[in-house]
Amino acid sequence: MNENGFWRIKGARLLDPASGTDRVGDLCAAGGRIVESLPQGSDVLEFDGEGMIALPGPIDLHVHFREPGGEASETIATGSCAAFKGGIATLVTMPNTKPPVDTPEAVRHQAQARLFPVGSLRILPSACCTRGREGREPADLEALAAAGAAAFTDDGSMVDDDAVMEAVMRRAAALGKVVMEHAVVPSIAGAGVIRDCPAARRLGLAVFPPEAEVEAVARDIALSRRTGCAMHIQHLSCAGSIALIRAAQHEGLPVTAEATPHHLMLAADDIPGDDANWKMNPPLGTREDVEALRQAVLEGVISCFATDHAPHAPALKAKGFAAAPFGVIGLETALPATWTAMVEKCGMAPLEWARRWICGPAAILGIPPPSFAIGAPACAAMVYPEPWIFSEDDIASKSRNSPFIGHTFGLSVLGLLG
Numbered sequence: 001m002n003e004n005g006f007w008r009i010k011g012a013r014l015l016d017p018a019s020g021t022d023r024v025g026d027l028c029a030a031g032g033r034i035v036e037s038l039p040q041g042s043d044v045l046e047f048d049g050e051g052m053i054a055l056p057g058p059i060d061l062h063v064h065f066r067e068p069g070g071e072a073s074e075t076i077a078t079g080s081c082a083a084f085k086g087g088i089a090t091l092v093t094m095p096n097t098k099p100p101v102d103t104p105e106a107v108r109h110q111a112q113a114r115l116f117p118v119g120s121l122r123i124l125p126s127a128c129c130t131r132g133r134e135g136r137e138p139a140d141l142e143a144l145a146a147a148g149a150a151a152f153t154d155d156g157s158m159v160d161d162d163a164v165m166e167a168v169m170r171r172a173a174a175l176g177k178v179v180m181e182h183a184v185v186p187s188i189a190g191a192g193v194i195r196d197c198p199a200a201r202r203l204g205l206a207v208f209p210p211e212a213e214v215e216a217v218a219r220d221i222a223l224s225r226r227t228g229c230a231m232h233i234q235h236l237s238c239a240g241s242i243a244l245i246r247a248a249q250h251e252g253l254p255v256t257a258e259a260t261p262h263h264l265m266l267a268a269d270d271i272p273g274d275d276a277n278w279k280m281n282p283p284l285g286t287r288e289d290v291e292a293l294r295q296a297v298l299e300g301v302i303s304c305f306a307t308d309h310a311p312h313a314p315a316l317k318a319k320g321f322a323a324a325p326f327g328v329i330g331l332e333t334a335l336p337a338t339w340t341a342m343v344e345k346c347g348m349a350p351l352e353w354a355r356r357w358i359c360g361p362a363a364i365l366g367i368p369p370p371s372f373a374i375g376a377p378a379c380a381a382m383v384y385p386e387p388w389i390f391s392e393d394d395i396a397s398k399s400r401n402s403p404f405i406g407h408t409f410g411l412s413v414l415g416l417l418g
């Protein structure tokens with residue numbers, strides 16, 4: 001970057017969902033802010049944006065950086081490199097590190113970590129709902145919020161005890177914070193690792209029934225109704241849950257949901273065999289589930305995309321489908337996969353697609369949506385809507401556990417500017 005921070009993108013398609021604009025034009029920045037124009041003759045870093053699309057600071061509500069405790073799989077530094085590569089500017093980190101993020105000191109460690117040196121990349125840490133992420137008693141939510149927790153979640157496991165979750169939600173509501181739930185009832189999911197599909201039958205794998213998610217979503221909607229707390233359901237995977245969320249939103253409850261790129265692109269029937277890079281929680285659904293998720297994104301019932309970026313070192317994923325940990329990486333492929341699933345395959349307007357990465361997640365967090373308004377923080381994700389084959393060489397994460405290696409998307413990412 002040049003000294004005064006002057007840059008200009010010339011002639012790109014600017015998608016700015018906060019203002020509802022989709023137009024081709026120039027984007028100028030000075031000193032970290034969007035400006036109308038730059039002084040004549042000044043030293044300006046200039047980019048030719050012809051054929052490219054610029055989006056203001058996409059937000060990923062759901063990422064796992066494994067620091068502390070899992071640095072062989074990812075650190076905050078390598079995770080932020082993956083975010084830069086994928087054009088994601090704001091990251092909500094999950095608290096299931098070892099130890100978990102259930103103290104103010106741990107929240108501050110996440111929030112203040114050094115990131116890849118791009119000024120506008122930022123972490124908004126989430127913190128645990130319960131002490132030790134054990135589901136038995138609420139964490140000190142007030143202290144966690146004061147330390148900068150953006151949301152509360154025990155992600156990786158559901159808060160299964162109704163009374164504990166109700167207490168968490170009452171306190172979160174008083175703090176004006178959203179609770180995000182990994183909605184899977186453990187007693188129903190049991191040892192399941194995959195939905196029923198040919199690969200499951202061939203390999204004799206324990207099946208994960210979709211009711212594990214549907215029952216959890218029903219419970220969480222009931223608690224949102226009782227407490228008034230904003231409830232965000234993470235990584236929806238089946239049609240049954242969508243029907244419940246749609247009804248809750250009709251009723252006026254503050255219930256939101258996210259869809260991951262993998263649940264929008266892939267179905268259980270696509271799983272090639274004993275390859276743990278296809279193992280995630282909740283597992284991939286049926287083709288009907290994929291269609292229901294896409295429809296819910298189009299309608300806005302699902303108001304945001306989120307990756308659930310879950311790195312695991314190659315040695316862990318080499319254990320095979322039954323024994324390997326759940327989770328796939330997603331930051332590098334987040335924008336390409338959702339573009340392909342929604343814009344290419346469903347005809348979603350690019351501006352609405354951008355809204356699910358920008359305004360949707362910002363509204364859930366209660367923060368202003370990133371935008372290209374004059375005076376807004378200058379941050380643009382640059383993408384290119386042409387076919388792109390994703391390969392291992394495109395991965396900046398420390399881990400390689402992606403089902404998309406070798407996949408062709410309709411969009412590539414150049415990175416983040418600002």
Ligand SMILES: [Zn+2]
Pocket residue numbers: 062064094155156308310
């Ligand atoms: Zn997660």
